Amino acid sequence: MSKKVAFSGIQPSGVIHIGNYLGAIQQWVDGQDKYANIFCVVDLHAITVPQDPKSLKENTYRTAAIYLAAGINPKNSIIFVQSQVPAHTELAWVLNTVTHTGELLRMTQFKDKTKTGSDNASVGLFDYPVLMAADILLYGTNLVPVGEDQKQHVELARNLAQRFNNRFGKTFAIPEPIIRKSGARIMGLDDPSKKMSKSAGPANYIALTDSPEIIRKKIMRATTDSGTVIKFDPKRAGLYNLLTIYQLFSGKTEAQIEKHFIRKGYSNLKRELADLIIDKLTPLQKKIEYYMKNKRLLDQVLKSGAKRADKIASQTLKEVKQKLGLVA
Numbered sequence: 001m002s003k004k005v006a007f008s009g010i011q012p013s014g015v016i017h018i019g020n021y022l023g024a025i026q027q028w029v030d031g032q033d034k035y036a037n038i039f040c041v042v043d044l045h046a047i048t049v050p051q052d053p054k055s056l057k058e059n060t061y062r063t064a065a066i067y068l069a070a071g072i073n074p075k076n077s078i079i080f081v082q083s084q085v086p087a088h089t090e091l092a093w094v095l096n097t098v099t100h101t102g103e104l105l106r107m108t109q110f111k112d113k114t115k116t117g118s119d120n121a122s123v124g125l126f127d128y129p130v131l132m133a134a135d136i137l138l139y140g141t142n143l144v145p146v147g148e149d150q151k152q153h154v155e156l157a158r159n160l161a162q163r164f165n166n167r168f169g170k171t172f173a174i175p176e177p178i179i180r181k182s183g184a185r186i187m188g189l190d191d192p193s194k195k196m197s198k199s200a201g202p203a204n205y206i207a208l209t210d211s212p213e214i215i216r217k218k219i220m221r222a223t224t225d226s227g228t229v230i231k232f233d234p235k236r237a238g239l240y241n242l243l244t245i246y247q248l249f250s251g252k253t254e255a256q257i258e259k260h261f262i263r264k265g266y267s268n269l270k271r272e273l274a275d276l277i278i279d280k281l282t283p284l285q286k287k288i289e290y291y292m293k294n295k296r297l298l299d300q301v302l303k304s305g306a307k308r309a310d311k312i313a314s315q316t317l318k319e320v321k322q323k324l325g326l327v328a
């Protein structure tokens with residue numbers, strides 16, 4: 001039996017933080033042998049908010065370098081940059097014509113990002129979920145490994161696939177999200193009531209590229225309560241978040257961790273957690289730097305990835321055009 005297809009992507013905008021790593025990348029690596037994988041650097045999503053062209057290019061390379069450094073093997077998995085495969089924007093247009101404006105107005109990410117009420121958000125930001133649906137549907141994707149915040153977008157992709165299939169005959173596979181039980185929503189260090197986010201200030205996240213000193217400083221300053229007992233208690237959001245990060249980086253069980261920290265205080269936990277994160281991120285950072293110094297190698301990986309992706313995507317697009325009655 002052929003393997004299920006898994007597709008996911010990260011925007012090359014700003015830093016990549018441990019929320020992205022634990023919520024998305026780590027589960028991509030874990031599922032690598034189980035699925036046929038496609039991992040995209042979604043640069044066209046990044047430009048839905050203003051980007052500095054030079055940084056965008058550098059961040060696109062860095063995101064690809066992170067995929068490789070984290071252990072994605074480009075021999076098996078396809079790694080590519082979204083804008084290098086034109087079928088994504090073409091299918092997005094077609095899907096726009098079967099998407100209801102009401103569906104996009106209900107997207108919580110769009111509502112959050114336009115909370116200030118000003119009307120200068122780009123049409124691209126509004127249409128973001130449709131482009132994401134195109135990404136997913138082009139590849140016969142069955143599974144989309146993402147963090148909790150993307151669930152609603154994957155739900156839209158499902159609905160659009162079903163609607164298109166009903167209208168024009170079976171064309172798309174119906175994708176489903178895979179969201180980890182633990183790590184699906186790493187919270188901000190300075191505000192554990194909200195998800196860790198690169199759009200928040202630097203005290204909110206640990207970037208995969210932060211130095212040991214910065215990591216230590218950010219963890220020591222992380223918001224906790226005034227309790228003393230170290231326990232996995234979701235009601236104590238700050239502590240719970242730190243313990244979750246500890247668990248995901250150490251691979252230990254809740255019981256083992258609670259036992260280890262019996263009669264130890266918060267500062268102990270924070271010190272050990274900082275050491276653990278530094279321990280895990282240092283080798284990753286060395287690999288990221290290696291790839292960043294070898295852009296030709298990155299170019300090769302991305303070029304061959306785009307070629308493989310394009311082959312699958314253009315086939316799907318061709319079928320879509322035929323079904324719609326567009327003259328080939």
Ligand code: ATP
Pocket residue numbers: 009010011012019020021022023024145146147148149150183184185186187195196197198199200
């Ligand atoms: P922003 O919060 O600024 O919108 P982001 O960090 O969510 O950006 P993406 O690069 O689009 O940006 O996210 C990539 C992946 O990381 C997605 O699968 C997303 O669900 C996951 N992710 C993002 N933040 C978290 C988090 N705090 N916890 C777990 N997963 C996360």
Ligand code: LTN
Pocket residue numbers: 007008009010011042045131132135136144146150153
């Ligand atoms: N919107 C996603 C990034 C993304 C994506 C995708 C994820 C764009 N296209 C396709 C999975 C599948 C985010 O993480 N913010």
